[in-house]
Amino acid sequence: MKEEKKGFSVPDGLFIRCGVCKTILFRKEFEKNFKVCPHCGFHYRLSVKERIDLLLDNNSFQEKFTELRTADPLSFRCLKNYSELVEKSEQKTGLREAVVTGEGKLGGISLALAFFDFGFIGGSMGSVVGEKITRLFELAEASKKPILMVIASGGARMQEGMFSLFQMAKTVTALKKYQRRNLPYVALFTNPTTGGVTASFASLADIILAEPQALIGFAGPKVIEQTTGSRLPKGFQTAEFLMKHGFVDLVVPRSEQRDTLIKLFDYLIGG
Numbered sequence: 001m002k003e004e005k006k007g008f009s010v011p012d013g014l015f016i017r018c019g020v021c022k023t024i025l026f027r028k029e030f031e032k033n034f035k036v037c038p039h040c041g042f043h044y045r046l047s048v049k050e051r052i053d054l055l056l057d058n059n060s061f062q063e064k065f066t067e068l069r070t071a072d073p074l075s076f077r078c079l080k081n082y083s084e085l086v087e088k089s090e091q092k093t094g095l096r097e098a099v100v101t102g103e104g105k106l107g108g109i110s111l112a113l114a115f116f117d118f119g120f121i122g123g124s125m126g127s128v129v130g131e132k133i134t135r136l137f138e139l140a141e142a143s144k145k146p147i148l149m150v151i152a153s154g155g156a157r158m159q160e161g162m163f164s165l166f167q168m169a170k171t172v173t174a175l176k177k178y179q180r181r182n183l184p185y186v187a188l189f190t191n192p193t194t195g196g197v198t199a200s201f202a203s204l205a206d207i208i209l210a211e212p213q214a215l216i217g218f219a220g221p222k223v224i225e226q227t228t229g230s231r232l233p234k235g236f237q238t239a240e241f242l243m244k245h246g247f248v249d250l251v252v253p254r255s256e257q258r259d260t261l262i263k264l265f266d267y268l269i270g271g
């Protein structure tokens with residue numbers, strides 16, 4: 001219920017209640033609507049598979065770098081051991097890490113792709129996520145492909161300490177090499193896009209799109225309010241607020257994302 005209230009996930013059942021506007025919804029209709037509440041427009045979390053089905057040409061996605069597995073460099077112990085947490089996240093999501101990388105087609109255009117899953121330790125960036133993103137930039141540079149990344153992340157993975165923070169510099173270095181090719185890199189920010197991912201390769205995209213009402217920032221609003229001792233403006237760190245202030249280029253509802261991205265890439269690569 002706690003998660004439902006936050007609007008991050010949807011409980012099982014024939015009918016569900018929107019955690020934001022409290023309207024009772026028929027599950028099938030809700031799923032047909034790409035998990036967007038038809039009443040308040042809240043965009044619920046999608047799995048990587050749902051994102052791929054929503055955006056890409058049928059059966060065009062080929063996953064890459066699946067051999068990379070997370071280590072436990074600090075032997076991190078907390079309420080749950082890090083290695084146990086990774087194992088549980090693998091079982092829960094069916095994924096091996098918080099990001100799935102590969103190649104695929106969108107409206108016939110070949111792209112290098114990355115999809116984050118917030119359900120895997122909050123979409124956090126540890127050594128493997130950083131390595132996969134770095135390799136994706138290198139692959140796109142070598143094969144001269146434009147890049148699309150769909151982001152959902154709580155930031156750096158604290159269980160890997162400094163090894164996570166290294167990934168910020170590493171990914172950005174690979175990105176800078178890729179950008180010498182003058183190829184487009186588009187990022188779609190979903191709820192939430194925060195922390196060390198926002199503060200590294202995500203925000204350096206040529207074009208930043210965002211889902212309606214997505215939380216986007218570095219630290220969360222509560223942390224900022226507690227640190228600065230001041231109240232934040234209404235809607236602060238939402239996609240709409242950030243578009244108004246020039247950080248986000250366009251807020252795009254899920255139903256329009258595929259068509260918008262096709263038009264955008266077609267334009268950017270001079271088709």
Ligand SMILES: [Zn+2]
Pocket residue numbers: 018019020021022023037038039040041042
């Ligand atoms: Zn709603």
